[in-house]
Amino acid sequence: MPSAFQLQCHLVLIFLAASKGETRYLEVRDAGEDDPFLLLSEDLKRELSAGQIYRRSLRCIDMLSIEGQFTFTADQPQLHCATFFIGEPEELITIHYDFVNIDCHGGDFLKVFDGWILKGEKFPSSLDHPLTTSQRYVDFCESGNIQRTIRSSQNVAMIFFKIQVPGNGFTVTVKKSSNLFPCNVISQTPSGRFTMVIPHQHRNCSFSIIYPVVIKISDLILGHLNGLFLKKPSASCAGVGDFVELLGGAGLDPSKMFPLADLCHSFHGSAQMKIGCDNTVLRMVSSGKHINRVTFEYHQLDLQETETRKENSIEEFCFPSI
Numbered sequence: 001m002p003s004a005f006q007l008q009c010h011l012v013l014i015f016l017a018a019s020k021g022e023t024r025y026l027e028v029r030d031a032g033e034d035d036p037f038l039l040l041s042e043d044l045k046r047e048l049s050a051g052q053i054y055r056r057s058l059r060c061i062d063m064l065s066i067e068g069q070f071t072f073t074a075d076q077p078q079l080h081c082a083t084f085f086i087g088e089p090e091e092l093i094t095i096h097y098d099f100v101n102i103d104c105h106g107g108d109f110l111k112v113f114d115g116w117i118l119k120g121e122k123f124p125s126s127l128d129h130p131l132t133t134s135q136r137y138v139d140f141c142e143s144g145n146i147q148r149t150i151r152s153s154q155n156v157a158m159i160f161f162k163i164q165v166p167g168n169g170f171t172v173t174v175k176k177s178s179n180l181f182p183c184n185v186i187s188q189t190p191s192g193r194f195t196m197v198i199p200h201q202h203r204n205c206s207f208s209i210i211y212p213v214v215i216k217i218s219d220l221i222l223g224h225l226n227g228l229f230l231k232k233p234s235a236s237c238a239g240v241g242d243f244v245e246l247l248g249g250a251g252l253d254p255s256k257m258f259p260l261a262d263l264c265h266s267f268h269g270s271a272q273m274k275i276g277c278d279n280t281v282l283r284m285v286s287s288g289k290h291i292n293r294v295t296f297e298y299h300q301l302d303l304q305e306t307e308t309r310k311e312n313s314i315e316e317f318c319f320p321s322i
Contacts, residue, residue: 053068053069054066054067054068054069055068055069055070055071056068056070056071057070057071057072057073058070058071058072058083060072060078060080060081061081061082061083062082062083062084063083063084063085063086064083064084064085064086064174065085065086065087065188066174067174067175067176068173068174069098069171069172069173069174070083070171070172070173070174071099071169071170071171072161072163072169072170072171073167073168073169074163074164074165074166074167074168074169075166076166077163077164077165077166078161078162078163078164079162079164080162081160081161081162081163082158082159082160082161083158083159083161084116084156084158085152085156085157085158085159085174086155086156086186086188087155087156087176088155088176088188089155089182089185089187089194089207090155090178090179090180090182091155091176091177091178091179092151092152092153092154092155092176092177092178092179093151093152093155093156093157093174093175093176094149094150094151094152094174094175094176094177095112095149095150095151095152095157095159095172095173095174096148096149096150096172096173096174096175097140097148097149097170097171097172098171098172098173099170099171100140100170100171101168101169101170102140102141102161102163102168102169102170103164103165103168104140104141106164106165107162107164108141108161108162108163108164108165108168109139109140109141109160109161109162110139110140110141110159110160110161110163110170111137111138111139111140111159111160111161112137112138112140112150112157112158112159113136113137113157113158113159113160114129114131114136114137114138114150114152114153114154114157115129115136115152115153115154115156115157115158115184116156116157116158116186116252117158117252118251118252119251119252121251121252121253121256122252122253123156123184123186123206123208123252123253123254124153124154124183124184124206124254125206125253125254125255125256126255127204127254127255128183128184128203128204128205128206128254128255128283129153129184130153130203131153138150151177153183153184154179154182154183154184154185155179155182155184155185155186156186159172181197181198181199181201182196182205183196183198183203183205184205184206184207184208185206185207185208186208186210187207187208187209187210187298190209190211190213190298190299190300191213191297191298191299191300192297192298193295193296193297193298194207194295194296194297195219195293195294195295196282196284196293196294196295197291197292197293198284198286198291198292198293199291200288200289200290200291201286201288202286202287202288203286203288204283204284204285204286205283205284205286206254206281206282206283206284207281207282207283207296208252208254208279208280208281209279209280209281209298210252210278210279211278211279211280211300211301212275212276212277212278212280212300212301213274213275213280213298213299213300213301214272214273214274214275214298214299214301215246215272215273215275215280215282215296215297215298216270216271216272216273216296216297216298217244217263217270217271217272217282217294217295217296218268218269218270218295218296218297219267219268219293219294219295220244220263220265220266220267220268220293220294220295221266221291221292221293221294222242222243222244222264222265222266222290222292223242223266223289223290223291223292237262237263237264240264241285241286241287241289242285242286242287242289242290242292243262243263243264243284243285244262244263244282244283244284244285244294245259245260245261245262245263245282245283245285246259246260246261246263246273246275246280246281246282246283247259247260247280247281247282247283248260248275248276248277248279248280248281249277249278249279249281250277250278250279251278251279252279254281254283257277257279257281258277260273260275261273263294274301275301276301280298282294282296
């Protein structure tokens with residue numbers, strides 16, 4: 001049975017279910033429908049293939065994975081609204097205010113957040129983001145025309161807004177740009193393959209998969225011999241400047257998740273783990289002294305796999321969902 005965290009994510013996040021070449025043409029279904037996932041729109045595919053700008057209205061709680069121009073107009077006081085944006089792992093999100101008509105002095109607000117927040121938990125975590133938490137917010141009521149264009153630091157961003165007067169609202173244009181070295185990523189799908197590279201940079205990068213998964217690491221280069229350590233009080237990568245850790249938990253923030261395993265040394269081969277948590281994160285910590293790289297693949301954990309232990313695997317572990 002899905003946890004409360006998964007149900008919330010399914011209502012507001014896009015987990016793309018089509019092939020990679022079609023993901024940009026997906027939309028979220030209306031909130032009232034039973035299936036919280038996605039509808040592949042043939043009309044939308046034809047419209048975008050013709051080079052037209054995609055336009056539609058925003059709902060109070062909404063999710064977007066495509067470029068276009070989007071307008072919100074309040075039909076009644078809207079006090080707690082948010083729009084979540086997501087791109088492919090190698091994309092950044094740019095949000096531009098085309099038109100804004102809100103009452104800042106009357107208590108309305110319109111804020112962009114560099115990342116996602118869900119139930120008070122942030123992605124990327126404060127430990128993994130180059131900006132402070134306050135710097136990650138851009139408040140239109142404070143910046144106005146000074147900063148009308150905001151670009152994310154990773155493949156996700158969001159807008160918070162409160163609009164109390166019917167008829168007021170805003171219009172934004174959303175575009176995507178390439179990110180040569182993707183760092184913090186939320187996966188759009190429950191399965192995939194990814195290579196994370198940190199080239200001589202002192203930074204931490206997290207790849208989040210909001211599903212129970214089997215994750216297999218096939219290649220790890222850290223610049224310094226084989227080692228995979230289960231997280232125990234006496235065995236970890238403490239003191240090592242470059243390592244990869246696997247985390248599991250029931251929330252969005254990697255810093256609040258339970259550490260399951262450390263990988264401290266380079267290897268070529270296969271290390272596999274079953275993680276039955278609502279959210280799985282592969283996190284790379286880099287000292288900046290090396291070019292670090294990890295290649296991994298993942299797929300959603302099914303019931304049969306939870307009952308079958310495979311060779312060269314670490315036993316599944318996670319806190320029970322509440």
